[in-house]
Each structure stands twice: as C-alpha cells, then as structure tokens.
Amino acid sequence: MDGYAGKGHQVLLIDDDSEFCELMTDYLDVHSFAVSSVHTGTAGIEAARRQEYDVILLDMLLPDISGIEVLRHLRTETRAPVVILSAHNEETDRIVTLELGADDYVPKTFSARELLARIRVVLRRMENAGLPEGSDRQDGMLCMHGLCMNPQTLKVTLNNEPLDLTSMEFQLLYHLARGAGRIFSREDLLNLFAEKEWNKFDRCVDVHISSLRKKLGDNSRCPTYLKTVRGLGYMFIKQSDAWP
Numbered sequence: 001m002d003g004y005a006g007k008g009h010q011v012l013l014i015d016d017d018s019e020f021c022e023l024m025t026d027y028l029d030v031h032s033f034a035v036s037s038v039h040t041g042t043a044g045i046e047a048a049r050r051q052e053y054d055v056i057l058l059d060m061l062l063p064d065i066s067g068i069e070v071l072r073h074l075r076t077e078t079r080a081p082v083v084i085l086s087a088h089n090e091e092t093d094r095i096v097t098l099e100l101g102a103d104d105y106v107p108k109t110f111s112a113r114e115l116l117a118r119i120r121v122v123l124r125r126m127e128n129a130g131l132p133e134g135s136d137r138q139d140g141m142l143c144m145h146g147l148c149m150n151p152q153t154l155k156v157t158l159n160n161e162p163l164d165l166t167s168m169e170f171q172l173l174y175h176l177a178r179g180a181g182r183i184f185s186r187e188d189l190l191n192l193f194a195e196k197e198w199n200k201f202d203r204c205v206d207v208h209i210s211s212l213r214k215k216l217g218d219n220s221r222c223p224t225y226l227k228t229v230r231g232l233g234y235m236f237i238k239q240s241d242a243w244p
Contacts, residue, residue: 009123010051013037014044014070015059015085024057027112033119039063041070045077053080054126055119058102060086060093068100075101079154081122081167083115091203098207101166125171126154142177145224145237147216149174163215172208176226176236185233209234 011033015021021037028035036053038044041062048056056074060067067084074082081103086093089107097105103122106115142149146159154170156163165173176184189205209226212218218225227235 009033009054011035011119012044012047012051012053012056012080014039014041014047014057014062014067016040016061016063017059024112024115028116028119031116041065041067044070045073048074048078048080052078055122056080056082057115057119058082058084060084060088060097068096071097071100071102075166079167081126083118083122085110085115095203095207098168098204099211101169103166103168122167126167142174144177144180147177147225149177158216165212165215169208169212169215172205173212173226173236176234180236181238183229183232183235188233205234 009032011028013021013024013035015037016039018037018039021035021039025035025037036047036051038047041064044056044058044062047053056078058067058070058074062070067086071082071084074080082101084097084102084105085108086097086105087108089109094105103125104118106118110118142151147163148157149170150156151174154165154167156165156170156173172189175189186205209228213220213223213226216225220226220228223237225237227237229235
C-alpha cells in the first residue's frame with residue numbers, strides 16, 4: 001500500500017465521458033484529491049489558465065479539438081504534470097505525446113487503482129528531488145556547467161537564460177546530475193520514474209534524453225551534459241570530464 005496520500009492536491013480531469021469523470025472524481029476524492037472535470041479541450045485549456053493544478057489528466061479523444069492540440073496549449077500555459085489517458089496503446093502515440101511534454105501515458109484499460117498509483121508517482125517526481133554531494137547549494141539549487149536547477153520551483157537556467165523543461169524532463173535531468181559521472185541504464189531510469197513493469201525496449205527515456213539535448217544545445221558526439229554510454233545507458237558528465 002502506497003502511503004502517499006492526496007494531501008488535498010488539485011487535479012484537472014479533461015474528458016468528454018461524464019460518467020467516467022464522475023467515477024474518477026468519487027474515487028480520487030476518497031484518497032483526498034480534489035478533482036475538477038471539464039468535457040472539452042477548450043474548457044480544459046481555460047481551466048488551466050485560471051487555476052494552478054497539481055496534475056492534469058488529459059483524454060486524447062475530445063469533441064472539439066484533439067488531445068494533442070490541448071497538450072500543446074497546456075505546455076505553454078502551465079508547468080503542471082500532464083498524464084495522458086488514451087484508448088490506444090501504440091508506441092507511436094506514446095512517443096508523440098512524450099515528445100510534446102506529457103509526463104505519463106496511461107492506456108484506458110487501466111483500473112482506478114492504477115491511475116491513482118500513476119498520479120502519486122508523478123507527484124513524487126515533483127516533490128522528492130534531492131541534492132548531489134559537491135554541488136552548489138543555495139535554497140536547493142544545483143549548478144553545473146552553467147546549468148542551474150531549482151527543485152523547489154522546477155525552474156532551470158542555462159548560462160543565466162531560462163530553460164523551459166517539462167516536469168519529467170526536469171526530474172530526469174536532475175537525477176542524472178545528482179549522480180554526475182555515474183552511468184544509469186534505461187531500466188534504472190524507467191524504474192525510477194514509474195511503478196510498473198517496463199518493457200526493456202521502451203523508448204520513453206530515449207525520447208526525453210533527445211528532447212533534453214535539443215533544449216540544452218548539447219552535441220551527442222562531444223557532449224557537455226548528457227553522454228550516451230553505448231550498450232549501458234546515460235551519464236551526466238562531471239565538470240572535470242567535460243569536453244573543452
């Protein structure tokens with residue numbers, strides 16, 4: 001039993017199935033989550049603009065605009081983690097939504113209990129960041145190679161310029177930086193960020209690493225931050241090991 005309670009966290013549920021929304025609202029309410037539900041993509045975008053939510057649950061099939069389009073808008077409006085709910089479980093769909101900034105992708109064959117577990121995982125990712133030994137410490141800040149990350153606000157700067165990362169990208173980068181110089185396998189990183197049995201061929205981590213490299217302006221052939229160790233996994237490069 002996961003001891004992580006809802007603690008009054010605010011959840012926005014965007015789904016056109018009113019019966020499903022009612023069932024999930026009742027279930028999550030028992031676990032101390034306050035759920036607001038809307039039934040169109042437009043209403044979901046407006047709700048996210050008006051109020052800051054702790055997590056957003058987004059269905060892909062909406063009556064007015066596609067879930068993909070809603071996700072694009074949400075990523076410009078809020079830093080709240082977004083969990084995709086979908087009737088499909090194709091790898092292409094998962095990759096597209098993750099590349100656009102989704103934090104998790106849950107096929108609609110899930111049970112209410114599984115969705116609750118996924119929500120808890122996402123919230124823990126947001127709240128349980130730590131600090132590596134030897135890093136610069138000021139109000140929880142971590143600074144390396146001109147990259148500064150604040151786990152309290154999830155704000156990131158690169159050479160004093162703001163960097164826009166999703167919550168999952170932040171936590172992945174932060175975790176790698178905490179263990180600078182250590183190689184993390186894909187399985188290590190998958191197991192860190194989800195409570196499920198992952199297929200060893202799952203590309204979730206690769207997608208996020210690729211996105212991080214683009215945002216960091218990192219060259220995979222002579223990286224400053226994220227190094228691929230062929231056949232083993234990924235590593236955040238220590239300052240002493242960085243390319244000149």
